Amino acid sequence: MQLSIAEENYIKAIYQLESQGQKVSTNAVAHLLRTRPASVTDMANRLQQKKLIHHEKYYGLQLTALGKKQAIHIIRRHRLWECFLVEKLGFRWDEVHPLAEELEHIRDERLIERLAHFLQHPEFDPHGDPIPDAKGSFQQHEQILLSQAPLNHPLRVTRVADQSAALLQYLTQKGIVLGTRLRVLQINAYDGSVEVKLMKKPAFTLSREVAQHVYIQTYGKN
């Protein structure tokens, strides 16, 4: 069953909200897709008829197993294209999201598998998000939010969970990209801001909003 581009975008949005543990309200989807609640209800009916979601009136949307499978395929395509754009065409990590949003809708199994092969089956995209394999499974590796990091411990940046160019450019400018090594000097109990220290640079502070989108891993010692 072939989905339209609009249907794919809804499926992806619902998946995204679900995986953030939020209840998937009509409003939330409308906001994410920059459309209106009435349009979401409209599409919800169609998606339910295609067995891609459950829709309990007034209580929100939920992907079926089938819908989830579709979503993961779309995400696989999206993230592979992001890798391609950065690694092969030389785009920056803050530029690729909108382009991948278009490329992801080309649903050709062979194309995607050959692209994956060409890229040597990457496991993470340029923002550190895991890429599902052809069967749809992905290994979420252990992650800690920068805003909850242990103090004075060697850390490595593994993921930025927000595609906005503004955030990615801001981090880049601060010297933070995937793989950057840093320490957290302190976390401000009042506003949640995080003071970080990169090698050979003066310490600086990141706001809670920023720190809540940056994931790290510990290394060294243990």
Place this chain on the structure above:
Amino acid sequence: MQLSIAEENYIKAIYQLESQGQKVSTNAVAHLLRTRPASVTDMANRLQQKKLIHHEKYYGLQLTALGKKQAIHIIRRHRLWECFLVEKLGFRWDEVHPLAEELEHIRDERLIERLAHFLQHPEFDPHGDPIPDAKGSFQQHEQILLSQAPLNHPLRVTRVADQSAALLQYLTQKGIVLGTRLRVLQINAYDGSVEVKLMKKPAFTLSREVAQHVYIQTYGKN
């Protein structure tokens, strides 16, 4: 002015018919796009309003300068993607056309220019069709139809002017790909079939239908 995918497909179809020297009838476009004449008339009105074509009622369609420019951009995208698919992803020349038909609709200037750079600015696609440069000009190099080739002269295949997988697979199987060297032993005056001879292989015959889609260049001697 951003064209829809449907509009782009019409523009491309009209360009294709024009460049084959045919008069661009409603019927011809409908046939090419596997739609109905009424749909073509419908779209023709919209395209005319957008100054992309002229439409003299009952007498056919014609691209304006603006329409032609758009068409050439679409073709550039299409042919660059075909190169990518063959050279980087390892697809065969008979597989890439339908995929490129999808990829060509991603209209991002930077993407295309980076793709071109990545491919080292190829001048011809996997079927020997010339790729317009970023400004829209392409050098059509001298070409001769196999069906009009000089007899007993060393020839090199430069282009196959038909994307159908059936033809491309047939030619491949006969040993004919881009760059293949051959001679024409004779051309049958009755049915237009062409007897060709490849190195180290027995001669064989190609029908007029096939020979009219294969272009060659002479080489050696002069």
Place this chain on the structure above:
DNA sequence: AAATACTTTTAGGCAAACTTAAATTTTAAT
């Protein structure tokens, strides 16, 4: 428990791109 605020759905409409059927125009044939 009632009133108010907020969310969601329903209803009615619109534009794009298609369809079929009927009317019209052009072309070809007698």
Place this chain on the structure above:
DNA sequence: ATTAAAATTTAAGTTTGCCTAAAAGTATTT
């Protein structure tokens, strides 16, 4: 030069995916 055939356009209707406005349902406050 009519007439018949073919091509084209018009008219009316469909589906997808969106919209606004109004109605209905849910949540919150007092």
